Amino acid sequence: MDDVKSFRxxxxxxxxxxxxxxxxxxxxxxxxxxxxQPYICKNLKNSAYEKPTPIQMQAIPxxxxxxxxxxxxxxxxxxxxxYIIPMLHDLKxxxxxxxxxxxxxxxxELAQQIYREFKKMAVGKKFKVCMLTKATAATQAQTPHxxxxxxxxxxxxxxxxxxxxxxxxxxxxxxxxxxxEADKLLELGFLEQTDExxxxxxxxxxxxxxxSATFPSSVETLANDFMKxxxxxxxGLKNA
Ligand code: ADP
Ligand code: MG
Numbered sequence: 485m486d487d488v489k490s491f492r493x494x495x496x497x498x499x500x501x502x503x504x505x506x507x508x509x510x511x512x513x514x515x516x517x518x519x520x521q522p523y524i525c526k527n528l529k530n531s532a533y534e535k536p537t538p539i540q541m542q543a544i545p546x547x548x549x550x551x552x553x554x555x556x557x558x559x560x561x562x563x564x565x566x567y568i569i570p571m572l573h574d575l576k577x578x579x580x581x582x583x584x585x586x587x588x589x590x591x592x593e594l595a596q597q598i599y600r601e602f603k604k605m606a607v608g609k610k611f612k613v614c615m616l617t618k619a620t621a622a623t624q625a626q627t628p629h630x631x632x633x634x635x636x637x638x639x640x641x642x643x644x645x646x647x648x649x650x651x652x653x654x655x656x657x658x659x660x661x662x663x664x665e666a667d668k669l670l671e672l673g674f675l676e677q678t679d680e681x682x683x684x685x686x687x688x689x690x691x692x693x694x695x696s697a698t699f700p701s702s703v704e705t706l707a708n709d710f711m712k713x714x715x716x717x718x719x720g721l722k723n724a
Contacts, residue, residue, distance in 0.1 A: 692712075
């Protein structure tokens, strides 16, 4: 226990909440301790990531324990992989029952980056990832059966709400909801879109996580309103 405490201190991992899973220290642990499928470990090796960043060390075990999470870590600290890796692990493989994971990103550029990172980490598994755009929304509208083949959806909030309103997207099987750059999402008016999005994600086993570089009170309020017993992880300065 003391070990874990000093480990967190050394990596400037601050935690708040109950029953918080221990952090892990090496990507090798994912295979040996957490039974991750070999393809994930292989893709990590191939990407030349030597060891997890602090946010990955603490957020990944929390996510695989199925807990709601609000994570704050500086820009460039590897937040994307902190949710992609546990998500791929939990989804196991493609299922053809429609979207089981949804990532909301404030901008299209960021959504594209997330998409690329997913593709890189999913090599060896036939997951289907959709980035919602005007064009992909149009194909899904014309061929509703198409969307059943997909596992993971990445979208900006406006595009998503539009698709929900037009009834061309099905989110009832979504088990993982990620709000990336939550601070930016809120700045861009995300609160007006939450009702529709959360209503569409009707699965009772929905796990929610939000990632942010800063933690203004609006992010805190959002988390308190829509999460269940969340764990908070803050990397860096304690009162940043
Ligand atoms: P953030 O979302 O926190 O701003 P990103 O997820 O965009 O950060 O990651 C920033 C960069 O760090 C990316 O180029 C990513 O590929 C790289 N990266 C992620 N995890 C690691 C790691 N464990 N080791 C080295 N580089 C990493
Ligand atoms: Mg990011």
